[in-house]
Amino acid sequence: MNLKIAVLSGDGIGPEVILQAKKALYAIGEVYNHEFVFEDALMGAVAIDKTGNPLPEQTLNLCLNTDAVLFGAIGDPKYDNNPEVKVRPEQGLLKLRKELGLFANIRPIKPYKALLDASPLKGEIIEGADFTIFRELTGGAYFGEKKLNEAGTHASDLCEYSEEEITRITHLAFKAAQNRRKKVTMVDKANVLETSRLWRKVVKTVSENYPDVALDFLFVDNAAMQIILNPRQFDVILTENLFGDILSDEASVITGSIGLLASASLGEKNALFEPIHGSYPQAKGKNIANPIASILSAAMLLEHFGLFKEANKVYEAVEKAIEYQVVTTDLKSDSKFGTNEVGEFVSNFILSKDDLLYF
Ligand code: IPM
Numbered sequence: 001m002n003l004k005i006a007v008l009s010g011d012g013i014g015p016e017v018i019l020q021a022k023k024a025l026y027a028i029g030e031v032y033n034h035e036f037v038f039e040d041a042l043m044g045a046v047a048i049d050k051t052g053n054p055l056p057e058q059t060l061n062l063c064l065n066t067d068a069v070l071f072g073a074i075g076d077p078k079y080d081n082n083p084e085v086k087v088r089p090e091q092g093l094l095k096l097r098k099e100l101g102l103f104a105n106i107r108p109i110k111p112y113k114a115l116l117d118a119s120p121l122k123g124e125i126i127e128g129a130d131f132t133i134f135r136e137l138t139g140g141a142y143f144g145e146k147k148l149n150e151a152g153t154h155a156s157d158l159c160e161y162s163e164e165e166i167t168r169i170t171h172l173a174f175k176a177a178q179n180r181r182k183k184v185t186m187v188d189k190a191n192v193l194e195t196s197r198l199w200r201k202v203v204k205t206v207s208e209n210y211p212d213v214a215l216d217f218l219f220v221d222n223a224a225m226q227i228i229l230n231p232r233q234f235d236v237i238l239t240e241n242l243f244g245d246i247l248s249d250e251a252s253v254i255t256g257s258i259g260l261l262a263s264a265s266l267g268e269k270n271a272l273f274e275p276i277h278g279s280y281p282q283a284k285g286k287n288i289a290n291p292i293a294s295i296l297s298a299a300m301l302l303e304h305f306g307l308f309k310e311a312n313k314v315y316e317a318v319e320k321a322i323e324y325q326v327v328t329t330d331l332k333s334d335s336k337f338g339t340n341e342v343g344e345f346v347s348n349f350i351l352s353k354d355d356l357l358y359f
Pocket residue numbers: 074075090093094245276
C-alpha cells in the first residue's frame with residue numbers, strides 16, 4: 001500500500017516522539033512492503049513563530065490532500081496565562097479538526113499487565129479494564145460563539161449541538177461496540193443541560209438500529225467517579241467534546257501514564273492520529289518523553305487503513321518494550337532508557353534485528 005502522510009510534529013516534545021512513530025512506520029513499510037511517504041508541515045507555536053499563523057494555509061492544504069495526518073503535540077507556556085494573547089497555538093489544532101471534519105475522537109484505555117503497579121490506582125481495580133472513549137470533536141463549547149465584553153468582565157462560550165452532529169458519532173460508537181463487548185455508556189449532564197437532553201434523545205433513537213448493543217446513561221460527575229471506582233464496567237463511552245477531553249485525561253491514570261495513550265480523529269474523508277498528551281515543554285530535547293503514545297497512534301493509523309497484521313506487530317513491539325522494561329522514566333523512575341531507546345527498540349523489534357539482545 002502507498003500512503004501519503006502529513007506529519008505535524010508541533011511543539012515541545014512533539015518532534016521527538018513523532019520521530020519514533022515515523023521510525024516504527026518505516027520499519028513496518030520495510031517488512032510488509034508498503035510505501036509511506038511523509039511530508040512535514042508546521043502547526044502550533046512553531047507555526048506562529050515562523051508565519052504568525054498557528055495553521056498556515058499550506059499546512060491545511062497538505063492535510064486536506066493526504067491520506068492521513070500524524071500529529072505530535074501543541075502548546076507553549078509563553079501563550080498560557082496571558083489573556084492579552086490573541087493568537088494561540090491551540091487554535092491551529094481546533095481549526096484543523098474543524099476543516100478536516102474530524103468529528104469523532106477515539107481514545108482506547110487498557111492497562112498493560114506489566115504496568116499494573118505503575119498506576120496510582122490499585123491493581124485489583126484496574127486489572128482487566130478495557131474501554132474506548134468516543135469523544136465528539138467538532139462541536140460543543142469548543143466551537144460555539146465566544147464573547148467577552150469590552151470591559152473584560154463578562155465572558156461566554158456557547159455550547160451547541162445539532163441532531164446531525166450527535167447522530168454521526170453515535171453510529172460510530174455503536175458499530176465499535178458491536179465488535180467489542182456490546183455496551184455503550186452515554187455520558188452527559190442531562191439533569192442540567194439542554195444539549196445533554198438532546199444527546200439522550202438522539203442516542204436512544206440511533207440505538208434502535210443496534211439491538212445487540214446495550215445502552216446506559218451516566219451523568220458526567222458520576223462517570224468521573226465510576227472511571228476510578230470501577231473502570232471494568234465500561235466498554236464504549238460516548239460523550240460530547242468537553243466532557244470527553246476531561247474524562248480521557250482522567251482515564252489515562254488507569255494505564256499508569258498519559259504517555260501511553262493514543263487517539264484517532266476521524267471524519268468522512270480525513271483521519272488524524274495523535275497522542276492524547278500535550279507538548280510537555282519541560283521535557284523538550286531531554287530524551288525523556290514517552291514515545292509510546294505516538295507509536296500507538298501510528299498503529300491506529302495502520303488499522304484505519306485495514307493493515308491489521310502490521311498494526312498488531314506494532315502493538316506486539318510495544319508490549320515487548322514494556323515487558324523488558326525498555327520504558328521511559330514516567331513508567332519506571334530509575335529507568336536508564338529515553339525516548340530514542342524506546343523508539344529504537346520498537347523499530348528493531350519490528351525489523352526483528354538481533355541487536356535487541358543489547359537491551
Ligand atoms: C486534547 C487537547 C486539546 C483539546 C487542546 C490542546 C486544544 O487537550 O486533544 O485533548 O482540548 O482538545
